[in-house]
Amino acid sequence: MRLSLADLLTLGNAVCGFAAIYCVTTAVLIPHLLDGTSGDGVRQGGASAVMFILLGALFDLCDGIVARRFGGSGMGPELDNLSDLISFGLAPAYFVLVWGLVGGGENHLGLATVSAVAVLLGGVMRLARFSITTMRDGMFEGMPIPFAALTVLSVVLLQLSFVVTVLAVLAIAYLMVSRVAYPKPSGRLAVATAAWGAVNIGCLVAWALDCPGGETLLVTGCCLQVALAAALPVTAGVRRVAGRRFA
Numbered sequence: 001m002r003l004s005l006a007d008l009l010t011l012g013n014a015v016c017g018f019a020a021i022y023c024v025t026t027a028v029l030i031p032h033l034l035d036g037t038s039g040d041g042v043r044q045g046g047a048s049a050v051m052f053i054l055l056g057a058l059f060d061l062c063d064g065i066v067a068r069r070f071g072g073s074g075m076g077p078e079l080d081n082l083s084d085l086i087s088f089g090l091a092p093a094y095f096v097l098v099w100g101l102v103g104g105g106e107n108h109l110g111l112a113t114v115s116a117v118a119v120l121l122g123g124v125m126r127l128a129r130f131s132i133t134t135m136r137d138g139m140f141e142g143m144p145i146p147f148a149a150l151t152v153l154s155v156v157l158l159q160l161s162f163v164v165t166v167l168a169v170l171a172i173a174y175l176m177v178s179r180v181a182y183p184k185p186s187g188r189l190a191v192a193t194a195a196w197g198a199v200n201i202g203c204l205v206a207w208a209l210d211c212p213g214g215e216t217l218l219v220t221g222c223c224l225q226v227a228l229a230a231a232l233p234v235t236a237g238v239r240r241v242a243g244r245r246f247a
Helices: 005-035 040-070 076-104 106-132 145-157 162-177 188-208 214-245
Strands: 139-141 181-183
Touching: 005 040, 005 076, 040 076, 040 145, 040 188, 076 106, 076 145, 076 162, 106 145, 106 162, 145 162, 145 214, 162 214, 181 214, 188 214
Parallel strands: none
Antiparallel strands: 139 181
């Protein structure tokens, strides 16, 4: 079995998803189940999990670029979908589930479970539809699963009320399977996306280490991520309508 450079980047994405689940389990869930602790270890563990998912998103962005530039293997698309499911479907769903247990206790676990399952199933269906449809005009149909995963994590990290968080997570799960158009990161947008991921990693590190202003940086980054999730399809729709008028 020969793996291309793009395949190795894709596998790096899968490893990042596993690492995110590992961090949430060992640094957040297990301490909570053992003695109910929620100190700096939980903060750092949660930040590490989100950072790994961000790194996975960067791997996912780069593997496509590398495959187009240097070529990939026949199993590249399948590896990509499976890795995406781990990093952007299972990992954020698990993050939501643990958030519900640790933050809300057993009273909120039911709704948190529903939200987590919605994220997972939304991701599965999003990837399945992507595999059998052709992208038109450089646009994705439905919110891309890496973007959805980062938006879900941002909503949870904002520490809004439980009901608002659940509703927002369910809305994101719906957007993944909707027909709302999202632009594909290519060219300058791909560079901007990579830069945005690097900035978010910096914000997470500052927050995890409790640096001065770290909390503000985290909240700002999360708010911008949610705002982008809402604004990108609107902007893309306006451009498409304008293009049709002047075509």
